[in-house]
Amino acid sequence: MSAVRFRPLNRKSRAEIARVVTDYERSPLEWDPAHVIEDLRIEQSIEGLLKPDADRRNWIEVVCDESGSVLGHHWLRIEGEGEYRFATIVSLYLAPALRGRGLARRLKEHGEAWAREQGATQIKTTVHLKNPRMLALNEAMGFERGMVLMSKRLG
Numbered sequence: 001m002s003a004v005r006f007r008p009l010n011r012k013s014r015a016e017i018a019r020v021v022t023d024y025e026r027s028p029l030e031w032d033p034a035h036v037i038e039d040l041r042i043e044q045s046i047e048g049l050l051k052p053d054a055d056r057r058n059w060i061e062v063v064c065d066e067s068g069s070v071l072g073h074h075w076l077r078i079e080g081e082g083e084y085r086f087a088t089i090v091s092l093y094l095a096p097a098l099r100g101r102g103l104a105r106r107l108k109e110h111g112e113a114w115a116r117e118q119g120a121t122q123i124k125t126t127v128h129l130k131n132p133r134m135l136a137l138n139e140a141m142g143f144e145r146g147m148v149l150m151s152k153r154l155g
């Protein structure tokens with residue numbers, strides 16, 4: 001794979017927003033084959049990001065190829081106020097062909113810089129225990145493990 005470029009998501013492009021939201025919704029299939037993709041939720045996320053004021057708290061950087069096609073993204077959201085103002089990582093995704101080149105690390109560095117500029121005092125994320133790549137990357141970047149979400153299928 002040749003050169004890639006980092007740039008903000010084109011928030012006027014429904015197709016580009018749809019690419020990011022679909023990658024986000026599909027990525028749990030990589031560690032949970034039973035993950036269910038809900039078309040309605042995808043549509044609602046796309047509509048939410050198309051709203052003009054979605055920019056105020058959401059930040060999405062994309063990685064694209066030479067033709068401008070989106071092949072990965074990092075999506076953060078600012079929550080809370082004052083000393084409780086923190087950034088949540090909504091999603092991080094890279095197309096398989098781009099993995100292992102340090103691009104996720106660079107996306108995360110950019111995202112953390114943005115969160116600091118917004119006055120966030122902490123950055124939080126949830127990671128599945130069956131996703132060792134992401135656990136390793138977060139820990140390498142200084143994240144500490146916290147709560148464990150437990151769940152059980154009921155039929």
Ligand SMILES: CC(C)(COP(=O)(O)OP(=O)(O)OC[C@H]1O[C@@H](n2cnc3c(N)ncnc32)[C@H](O)[C@@H]1OP(=O)(O)O)[C@@H](O)C(=O)NCCC(=O)NCCS
Pocket residue numbers: 027030091092093094095098099100101102103104105106126127128131132133134136137140
């Ligand atoms: C997780 C993901 C974003 C990593 O992207 P990437 O560009 O390959 O990551 P990088 O090349 O920046 O790797 C950075 C670090 O991640 C860890 N890592 C990456 N690939 C790994 C692998 N196959 N096994 C173990 N650790 C790995 C390492 O700590 C690596 O640091 P190192 O290169 O110094 O050893 C990518 O695999 C992906 O999109 N996965 C599917 C979506 C996903 O899991 N998103 C996170 C949801 S919480």
